[in-house]
Amino acid sequence: MPLTAHAPLTIDEERFAADLSAMSAIGWTNESGMQRTTFSDAHAEVRTWFLDRARAAGLRTRVDGAGNHSAILEAADPRARTLLLGSHLDSVPSGGRFDGALGVLCGLEVLRSVRDAGLDLPMSLEAIDFTDEEGAVLGTLGSWALAGELTSDALASPRCGRDVLLSGLERMGTSEEGLLTAARDPAGLAGFLELHIEQGPVLERAGVAIGIVTGICGSVSFDIVFRGAARHAGTTPMDARRDAGLAAAALMLEVRETVTRDFAGCVATVGDVHLEPGAYNVIPGVADLKIEARAQHDDELDRLSAAITELARAQARRWDLDVHIESTGRWSPEPTDPRMRAAIAASASRLGLTVMEMPSGAGHDAQVMAKVTASGMAFVPSHHGISHHPDEYSSLEDCINGSNVLLGATLALAEEL
Amino acid sequence: MPLTAHAPLTIDEERFAADLSAMSAIGWTNESGMQRTTFSDAHAEVRTWFLDRARAAGLRTRVDGAGNHSAILEAADPRARTLLLGSHLDSVPSGGRFDGALGVLCGLEVLRSVRDAGLDLPMSLEAIDFTDEEGAVLGTLGSWALAGELTSDALASPRCGRDVLLSGLERMGTSEEGLLTAARDPAGLAGFLELHIEQGPVLERAGVAIGIVTGICGSVSFDIVFRGAARHAGTTPMDARRDAGLAAAALMLEVRETVTRDFAGCVATVGDVHLEPGAYNVIPGVADLKIEARAQHDDELDRLSAAITELARAQARRWDLDVHIESTGRWSPEPTDPRMRAAIAASASRLGLTVMEMPSGAGHDAQVMAKVTASGMAFVPSHHGISHHPDEYSSLEDCINGSNVLLGATLALAEEL
Numbered sequence: 001m002p003l004t005a006h007a008p009l010t011i012d013e014e015r016f017a018a019d020l021s022a023m024s025a026i027g028w029t030n031e032s033g034m035q036r037t038t039f040s041d042a043h044a045e046v047r048t049w050f051l052d053r054a055r056a057a058g059l060r061t062r063v064d065g066a067g068n069h070s071a072i073l074e075a076a077d078p079r080a081r082t083l084l085l086g087s088h089l090d091s092v093p094s095g096g097r098f099d100g101a102l103g104v105l106c107g108l109e110v111l112r113s114v115r116d117a118g119l120d121l122p123m124s125l126e127a128i129d130f131t132d133e134e135g136a137v138l139g140t141l142g143s144w145a146l147a148g149e150l151t152s153d154a155l156a157s158p159r160c161g162r163d164v165l166l167s168g169l170e171r172m173g174t175s176e177e178g179l180l181t182a183a184r185d186p187a188g189l190a191g192f193l194e195l196h197i198e199q200g201p202v203l204e205r206a207g208v209a210i211g212i213v214t215g216i217c218g219s220v221s222f223d224i225v226f227r228g229a230a231r232h233a234g235t236t237p238m239d240a241r242r243d244a245g246l247a248a249a250a251l252m253l254e255v256r257e258t259v260t261r262d263f264a265g266c267v268a269t270v271g272d273v274h275l276e277p278g279a280y281n282v283i284p285g286v287a288d289l290k291i292e293a294r295a296q297h298d299d300e301l302d303r304l305s306a307a308i309t310e311l312a313r314a315q316a317r318r319w320d321l322d323v324h325i326e327s328t329g330r331w332s333p334e335p336t337d338p339r340m341r342a343a344i345a346a347s348a349s350r351l352g353l354t355v356m357e358m359p360s361g362a363g364h365d366a367q368v369m370a371k372v373t374a375s376g377m378a379f380v381p382s383h384h385g386i387s388h389h390p391d392e393y394s395s396l397e398d399c400i401n402g403s404n405v406l407l408g409a410t411l412a413l414a415e416e417l
Numbered sequence: 418m419p420l421t422a423h424a425p426l427t428i429d430e431e432r433f434a435a436d437l438s439a440m441s442a443i444g445w446t447n448e449s450g451m452q453r454t455t456f457s458d459a460h461a462e463v464r465t466w467f468l469d470r471a472r473a474a475g476l477r478t479r480v481d482g483a484g485n486h487s488a489i490l491e492a493a494d495p496r497a498r499t500l501l502l503g504s505h506l507d508s509v510p511s512g513g514r515f516d517g518a519l520g521v522l523c524g525l526e527v528l529r530s531v532r533d534a535g536l537d538l539p540m541s542l543e544a545i546d547f548t549d550e551e552g553a554v555l556g557t558l559g560s561w562a563l564a565g566e567l568t569s570d571a572l573a574s575p576r577c578g579r580d581v582l583l584s585g586l587e588r589m590g591t592s593e594e595g596l597l598t599a600a601r602d603p604a605g606l607a608g609f610l611e612l613h614i615e616q617g618p619v620l621e622r623a624g625v626a627i628g629i630v631t632g633i634c635g636s637v638s639f640d641i642v643f644r645g646a647a648r649h650a651g652t653t654p655m656d657a658r659r660d661a662g663l664a665a666a667a668l669m670l671e672v673r674e675t676v677t678r679d680f681a682g683c684v685a686t687v688g689d690v691h692l693e694p695g696a697y698n699v700i701p702g703v704a705d706l707k708i709e710a711r712a713q714h715d716d717e718l719d720r721l722s723a724a725i726t727e728l729a730r731a732q733a734r735r736w737d738l739d740v741h742i743e744s745t746g747r748w749s750p751e752p753t754d755p756r757m758r759a760a761i762a763a764s765a766s767r768l769g770l771t772v773m774e775m776p777s778g779a780g781h782d783a784q785v786m787a788k789v790t791a792s793g794m795a796f797v798p799s800h801h802g803i804s805h806h807p808d809e810y811s812s813l814e815d816c817i818n819g820s821n822v823l824l825g826a827t828l829a830l831a832e833e834l
Binding site: 187208230233235237238240252253256259260271272273275290314360361362386388 | 459488501552615616617618619621636638647648649650651652654655656662663665666667669670673676677684685686687688689691692695696697698699700701707708709711745777778779780802803804805806
């Protein structure tokens with residue numbers, strides 16, 4: 001008889017709520033929210049807490065060469081593949097309680113619930129906390145390592161600098177060489193499921209409980225520098241100026257107008273502008289912009305990139321400026337696996353929860369894992385769309401709903417995959 | 418017989434050129450141009466050089482309680498009033514050779530030329546180097562002190578801080594109390610003449626040798642802060658944003674458009690913008706702008722101020738933001754004295770030099786002196802309008818022309834005033 005024929009198995013809400021509360025306290029500061037950046041004491045503490053809770057539930061634990069922390073519920077069959085469930089316990093500086101942490105606790109709770117129900121699934125389950133998703137060191141370091149796609153180039157110039165990387169790895173009990181040992185044979189993986197907060201306002205605005213992620217958006221980023229002439233703001237007539245700030249301003253507005261008009265569902269943002277010399281009485285001679293855009297499909301991302309760079313060149317001509325455009329990053333979009341999406345949808349349906357399909361505008365470990373295994377991802381609503389901020393909040397009910405959806409999807413996938 | 422009936426008296430070009438060259442070397446660095454900020458060693462050195470050159474020419478010298486350095490050619494009549502000629506020897510950091518220094522050397526050269534010609538004028542002449550025009554300490558400190566308009570408020574919070582002010586004054590051989598002793602009785606002053614580089618491109622573009630300054634523009638400045646919501650740039654749809662950066666951008670363009678369209682002859686500049694948090698992947702939640710505008714008439718300045726603040730409020734409404742507008746300064750326009758303008762025009766005409774009337778967009782010691790005595794000001798062309806920069810340049814011919822114009826104007830005024 002199929003495991004999913006009866007009333008759906010659900011998690012232990014009381015245990016889940018108590019653990020969510022306990023976990024949220026580790027690294028929390030009243031002044032500036034969650035401080036669990038990679039390599040921090042609070043980060044190490046919450047990871048230890050996670051393993052302790054797993055052991056207390058009778059689960060096996062493991063820390064791999066990339067510092068990824070896992071709780072494991074093994075199938076009876078030693079040849080069984082492993083379905084991974086997880087996210088990350090690190091936070092941005094001054095972050096919130098839910099980003100990443102919810103997905104790790106969900107994974108742990110799914111394993112505990114399966115074990116409590118005495119089910120013997122035809123695949124092993126592994127709740128995983130990936131190292132450094134937020135990028136204090138590199139960004140999705142743990143999932144890159146597990147996917148076997150960590151490059152020596154990336155390790156040569158980590159955001160935190162080489163010294164911090166090496167001493168941090170040592171503190172985690174591993175090393176640069178150790179990172180490479182974290183790679184898994186994709187043949188042993190059945191897939192990856194990640195529960196995450198939406199980090200945007202879409203679900204809340206639509207009044208929907210569960211977002212089924214169709215794919216993780218790709219992104220491009222640019223550093224665009226306009227150069228004109230820094231002149232005296234009092235003595236240089238309006239028609240004799242080469243004001244780099246005005247080109248920056250016009251570009252900011254045109255990028256917004258273009259993406260809104262021509263690229264439905266995409267986003268583009270000028271996150272920073274720096275003017276030089278930056279004084280009341282000097283016309284800006286230099287304007288330096290940080291621009292980022294995201295799209296769900298590679299061709300759309302390419303067209304959006306081309307549109308932005310052409311707008312920048314046109315503004316340089318309009319204001320008689322030089323322009324330098326530097327591409328500072330490109331991430332390809334990664335669609336999620338259709339079977340994973342179907343399992344999430346079916347599970348939500350059995351639980352009577354409303355769903356909507358949506359792309360993820362943010363990057364996630366699921367984006368990396370999609371390169372080597374079938375990946376699926378579910379969102380729960382973020383209050384006011386706030387994230388990467390102490391005010392980040394998702395209700396306990398939404399967190400429980402999401403965890404139940406992943407539990408149901410896990411049981412369904414255990415039969416299918 | 419009137420002094421101006423003959424072929425015009427002119428300066429000693431060779432002496433003037435040699436002194437301009439020697440003076441320009443003091444504080445000059447190959448890396449970053451002129452470094453003669455107030456209280457610096459180079460500033461003290463050039464002021465000593467100025468007094469030495471005055472004494473070498475048989476002129477009396479004087480340093481007042483505000484550190485203003487003067488060379489004096491006294492009239493035979495002890496009751497004669499004094500016509501001041503000068504500017505300032507301090508520079509901005511990494512400045513040029515001509516801003517201020519030209520006017521001081523011109524004053525010295527006018528005195529030497531009158532003395533060499535053996536003329537006994539009915540008024541005393543004083544070439545003056547005002548302290549701290551550029552504002553490392555306070556801005557036009559020396560002229561404020563001489564005009565008797567230095568306030569204890571201004572001295573309570575100088576830009577450089579109280580400690581630097583007090584130790585700097587001590588190094589100049591004066592004190593806070595000493596500053597007050599520099600005030601002169603306006604009854605003893607016949608007027609003030611200042612030669613300066615234009616610091617803008619107008620004369621060069623028009624091919625005109627001498628600018629007759631109609632008045633020094635007034636200015637207003639504002640610090641305008643828009644506050645929206647800093648949200649994830651990937652997960653927040655374009656229609657769910659409160660992007661403070663976009664309001665800043667729109668305001669920058671509208672300020673330019675409005676001043677160009679509705680305020681002929683005025684200027685307005687957004688010199689700096691600061692976005693927070695200022696990252697690729699976060700929508701700017703705060704945008705902080707520094708805006709400055711200048712006009713020739715008080716009512717025009719008020720209308721321009723009102724227009725700018727209304728544009729800022731309209732942008733806040735358009736983008737659903739909060740806005741805080743802080744006025745950070747207001748200087749009233751100061752017209753120059755019509756008799757001074759006429760004397761400059763007549764002198765230039767006798768020398769066969771082309772002239773045009775123009776406002777000064779930049780502030781000057783003449784702006785302060787206009788509060789207590791008849792002030793006049795002449796400009797010579799600035800190559801490419803560059804100023805406050807090592808590339809600041811005015812040709813020797815233009816500098817000599819300007820000095821001859823002030824010499825002729827001095828002789829005319831000595832008869833008239």
